[in-house]
Amino acid sequence: xxxxxxxxYEEMSRLAADHVEAEVVSCPHxxxxxxxxxxxxxxxxxxxxxxxxxxxxxxxxxxxxxxEYYGLSKEHPQSFYQYLTRYLAGGTDFQxxxxxxxxxxxxxxxxxxxxxxKKIELAGGIDLQILGLGNTGHIGFNEPDAAFPRxxxxxxxxxxxxxxxxxxxxxxxxxxxxxxxxxxxxMQARQIIMLVSGKEKAGILKKxxxxxxxxxxxxxxxxxxxxxxxxxxxEALSAYHQML
Ligand code: GLP
Numbered sequence: 001x002x003x004x005x006x007x008x009y010e011e012m013s014r015l016a017a018d019h020v021e022a023e024v025v026s027c028p029h030x031x032x033x034x035x036x037x038x039x040x041x042x043x044x045x046x047x048x049x050x051x052x053x054x055x056x057x058x059x060x061x062x063x064x065x066x067x068e069y070y071g072l073s074k075e076h077p078q079s080f081y082q083y084l085t086r087y088l089a090g091g092t093d094f095q096x097x098x099x100x101x102x103x104x105x106x107x108x109x110x111x112x113x114x115x116x117x118k119k120i121e122l123a124g125g126i127d128l129q130i131l132g133l134g135n136t137g138h139i140g141f142n143e144p145d146a147a148f149p150r151x152x153x154x155x156x157x158x159x160x161x162x163x164x165x166x167x168x169x170x171x172x173x174x175x176x177x178x179x180x181x182x183x184x185x186x187m188q189a190r191q192i193i194m195l196v197s198g199k200e201k202a203g204i205l206k207k208x209x210x211x212x213x214x215x216x217x218x219x220x221x222x223x224x225x226x227x228x229x230x231x232x233x234x235e236a237l238s239a240y241h242q243m244l
Pocket of ligand 1: 035036037038039040066067131132133134135139140141165
């Protein structure tokens, strides 16, 4: 795992956007795995800036949504589908029809997950997966568990995750289940970048970077990925530095 430290969130976002742009420029048909959440938001804004100012085009890019709250329609303002259409399709020429998502209203979840995996396979696999890091150590919505979930599936969210997400649902009901790419799906991506910002992620990031590789800290498996870069700001890396 390669670690790149930045001074702050802005620099982390800029660096991540530069990386994504470089990949898209060298391969216009890139297959991207797309994270939502507050961490990559500024990165997506920088991608929009690159499109407007330098004409970096996302027209031929295919995107796969990393995860989605179970039970939310695509139209729900807090769905990750809305997030990606707002931040990626809204800011660049990324084509909404090129965005594949796990349908969180699918009547047969197992079938929906299998078909999603099949679509990734047919696209030739994910070239570059963008990840955030959850407070529980989750990637996508793969929560701490007894084993690493291999394929896309539906998951019951940990109480800590539900609490962390409550800020997005202003008093409304916070989803307790989600659909997510499996850890195996994520690990099959050719390249991964994980963005981490802020001191509240410092403790968990330290475990991810140099703790035991265990399904109790799902992101720790990234230690075994051949092409994984963690781009984190100095606050997020503060606990890691203390132990060095
Ligand atoms: C969210 C999503 C992840 C995200 C992570 C961190 O709940 N499931 O895709 O990367 O948790 O979120 P944030 O960036 O808002 O801290």
